[in-house]
Amino acid sequence: MIGSMTAGCRNLGGVRVVCVCALSTLAVLPGCGERSTDASGRILNASVLGETGTHVGQFVYPRGMDLFLMDGRPMAVIVDKTARLQVLDLDSGSVVGAIKTPEWDQGMPTGLTVGPSLLDAQKQAVYVADTHEHRVLMYTLPLPFADEPGATEPAFAFGSFGREPGEFVYPTDIALRLNADGSVREIYVSEYGGNDRVSVFAVEHDDDGMGVRWERAIGVASETVDGSDDPRSLSRPQSIAIRRLADGSEELVLTDASHHRMGRFTLDGEPIAWIGSATDTDPRAMRFPYGLTLLDDSTALVTEFGGCVVRHLDLDSGETIERYGAPGRADGELATPWAAGVIDGKVVVLDSGNSRLQMFRASGITGEQHASSGGRP
Numbered sequence: 001m002i003g004s005m006t007a008g009c010r011n012l013g014g015v016r017v018v019c020v021c022a023l024s025t026l027a028v029l030p031g032c033g034e035r036s037t038d039a040s041g042r043i044l045n046a047s048v049l050g051e052t053g054t055h056v057g058q059f060v061y062p063r064g065m066d067l068f069l070m071d072g073r074p075m076a077v078i079v080d081k082t083a084r085l086q087v088l089d090l091d092s093g094s095v096v097g098a099i100k101t102p103e104w105d106q107g108m109p110t111g112l113t114v115g116p117s118l119l120d121a122q123k124q125a126v127y128v129a130d131t132h133e134h135r136v137l138m139y140t141l142p143l144p145f146a147d148e149p150g151a152t153e154p155a156f157a158f159g160s161f162g163r164e165p166g167e168f169v170y171p172t173d174i175a176l177r178l179n180a181d182g183s184v185r186e187i188y189v190s191e192y193g194g195n196d197r198v199s200v201f202a203v204e205h206d207d208d209g210m211g212v213r214w215e216r217a218i219g220v221a222s223e224t225v226d227g228s229d230d231p232r233s234l235s236r237p238q239s240i241a242i243r244r245l246a247d248g249s250e251e252l253v254l255t256d257a258s259h260h261r262m263g264r265f266t267l268d269g270e271p272i273a274w275i276g277s278a279t280d281t282d283p284r285a286m287r288f289p290y291g292l293t294l295l296d297d298s299t300a301l302v303t304e305f306g307g308c309v310v311r312h313l314d315l316d317s318g319e320t321i322e323r324y325g326a327p328g329r330a331d332g333e334l335a336t337p338w339a340a341g342v343i344d345g346k347v348v349v350l351d352s353g354n355s356r357l358q359m360f361r362a363s364g365i366t367g368e369q370h371a372s373s374g375g376r377p
Contacts, residue, residue, distance in 0.1 A: 036322070036324060036361070037323075040326045041326035043331075046359065048331055049090070049359065050355065051355065057095045059080045060082050061353070062079065063079065063109070064128075065350040066339075067090075067348060068114040068343075074090040074346075075088065076348060076357065077143075078112075078357075079101075079108070079128065083104035083109070085098070085126065085149075087141075087143050090359070095145070096143075097144060097145050098146055098147075098149040099149045101137060102153055102154070103133055106133055108132065109128050109132075110173075110338070111131070111173035111190075113173065113176065114127075114141070116176070116182055118138060118155075118210060119140065119155060121181065126141060127176070128174075130159075130171070134159055135168065136158055136159050136174060139154050158212050166201070169192065169194050170191055170192050170193040171191045172238050172239070173239045174240075185203060186200055186202055187201045188218075188240055189201070190240045191237070192235070195221060196221035196235055197218060197220065198234075199218075200216050200218065201213060217269070218252060219234040219269065221233075221235070222259065227256065227259040232269065234254075235259050236256070236258040237254045237255065238289070238291075239255045239289075239290060241294045241370070242267075243264075244370070251267065252266070253292065253294060256274075259277075260277065273318065284320075286307065287307035288307070289303070291303030291337070291340055294315075295342060296370045298314065299315060299365075301340045303340045305352075306336075308325055310323070310325055310340045311323050312324070322362070324349075329354060331358070332358070332360075335353025337351050337353070338350050342367065345368075
C-alpha cells in the first residue's frame with residue numbers, strides 16, 4: 001500500500017464566514033434567441049466574484065477549482081498560488097472555509113476534485129493535485145475557517161517524486177471511479193514533466209487500514225509536438241474525468257493540453273477518439289485546453305488557457321456548440337482561465353489571470369455537472 005491516514009487532522013468545527021468583494025447580481029437566464037455573448041465573444045451579464053489579494057476572499061492567480069453542493073447550497077473550492085484552499089458559498093459570496101496545504105516550498109497545487117471521502121463515503125472530500133510537491137492530498141469537507149489560514153495536514157495523502165510506476169513528477173488532476181455504493185474504487189491521477197500519463201490506483205482495505213495500490217498507466221509521453229508518434233501520446237494531460245455512458249459503460253476523458261486537443265480512452269487505456277489537433281490553424285481552434293468538466297447531457301465544458309475561452313462541445317461528435325469569452329480584463333472577458341463548471345444552472349469560470357470568478361447563465365447550456373467530473377453529491 002502507498003499512503004496513510006494522518007491522525008487528528010480533520011477539524012470539523014464551527015463554520016465562520018467572511019464576505020467577498022465585488023459580487024454583483026446574477027444575470028437573468030437569457031430568453032429564447034437571446035445571446036450569451038456579443039460579437040467579440042465577450043460574455044454578457046457576467047457577475048464577478050473575488051479580486052487580487054492575499055486576504056481571505058481574495059486570490060493570487062488561482063489555478064484549481066471544483067464545484068459542489070454543501071447542505072443544498074452551491075459551493076466552489078479554489079486553490080491559488082499562495083497554497084490556500086478557500087471554499088466560497090456562491091449564493092452569498094461568503095468564504096466558509098480556508099486552509100493552506102502543508103508544504104509549498106517547491107510550488108503550488110493546480111487541480112481540485114470533490115468526491116466521496118476515502119475514509120467515509122457518506123462524507124465529501126476535496127482531493128488536491130499537489131503538483132510541485134509530487135503527491136495527492138485529501139481533505140474532508142467542510143474545511144475549517146481561519147482569517148489567516150495556516151498549514152493544515154490532510155486526512156490522507158500519497159505519492160512521491162519519481163518516474164517509476166506509482167510515482168509522480170507534476171500531478172495535475174484527480175478523477176474518481178466509484179463503486180455502486182458510492183465509495184471510491186479507483187483514483188486516476190494525471191501528470192506531466194516527462195511522465196505525461198494517467199496513473200490508476202486501486203483503493204484497498206485490509207487489516208492495516210486503507211491505502212492505495214498502483215494498477216496501471218494510461219497514455220505515453222509524446223516525443224513530437226503534434227502527438228503523431230503514438231496513438232496514445234500525451235503532452236501535459238491537464239484535466240481528467242470519468243464519463244459514464246447511457247449503457248452503464250465508462251471511459252476516461254482528458255485534455256491533452258500541449259497537443260491542443262481532448263482525448264477519449266477506454267479505462268484500459270485504448271484511444272477511442274481525439275477532438276482537436278495541434279496542426280489546426282483555424283483561429284477558433286482549441287488552444288491549450290486546461291480545464292474539463294463533463295455535463296450530464298453528453299457535452300463538456302473545456303477551458304482554454306491559451307484561447308481565453310470556455311468551449312461547450314458535444315463529446316460524441318466533437319462539434320463545438322458555443323464558445324464563451326474573449327481575451328481581456330473587463331467583465332465578461334477572460335485572461336488565461338484554468339477551469340469552469342456548471343452548478344444550479346450557472347456557468348462558473350475560474351478567470352485565473354484576473355484572479356476572480358465569473359458567473360453567468362447561458363441559454364445553450366442545460367446540463368448539470370456530472371458526478372464523475374467531481375463536485376456533485
